Amino acid sequence: MRAFPLLLILLIAGCAQAPSNAEYQKNLATAKAVMQAHIDMDYDAWLAYYADDAVVWDAQYGTDKISAADAAVLFATRHDAFDGISMSREVWLPGVDTLNLQADGSVRAYINWAGTSKINGKKLDLRAYHYWNFNGDGKVTQQGNFYDAGGVQAYAMGTSE
Numbered sequence: 160m161r162a163f164p165l166l167l168i169l170l171i172a173g174c175a176q177a178p179s180n181a182e183y184q185k186n187l188a189t190a191k192a193v194m195q196a197h198i199d200m201d202y203d204a205w206l207a208y209y210a211d212d213a214v215v216w217d218a219q220y221g222t223d224k225i226s227a228a229d230a231a232v233l234f235a236t237r238h239d240a241f242d243g244i245s246m247s248r249e250v251w252l253p254g255v256d257t258l259n260l261q262a263d264g265s266v267r268a269y270i271n272w273a274g275t276s277k278i279n280g281k282k283l284d285l286r287a288y289h290y291w292n293f294n295g296d297g298k299v300t301q302q303g304n305f306y307d308a309g310g311v312q313a314y315a316m317g318t319s320e
Contacts, residue, residue, distance in 0.1 A: 186291070187251055208299055209227035209302075218307075244272065244273070247270075247271045248269075250270075270289060276315040278317060279316075285306055287304065
């Protein structure tokens with residue numbers, strides 16, 4: 160008899176409505192389009208993927224969340240420092256709700272970024288982690304970026320090997 164309440168809880172939890180694979184696939188296509196718009200320096204297209212109240216966290220030390228419009232301006236400066244920005248060794252993954260550990264339609268990615276410093280000609284190979292959360296309309300509501308931002312800056316400026 161003691162097992163019955165536990166079985167009932169597990170049954171109810173198992174019936175919880177998790178986002179479908181189709182929702183993840185749609186959001187994955189959006190996340191990839193966001194990254195391609197960045198590579199293409201098309202920040203009008205980039206912004207079209209974001210909700211009006213979206214927030215973005217960049218990897219720079221001490222930064223706070225910023226609006227998508229401010230992030231677009233910031234990310235455009237990457238092209239001032241590097242030519243040929245591209246992605247490789249991409250690993251795209253579905254995200255999960257951290258409370259119930261169920262798929263939530265979000266997208267996570269491990270990406271190697273490449274480019275050539277305009278200052279010193281050094282080739283960049285930057286490992287990074289990114290995430291995107293979405294609303295019901297398929298617009299990005301949150302984006303986070305994790306990588307060695309200070310190391311990239313030093314490398315581009317020629318102050319680091």
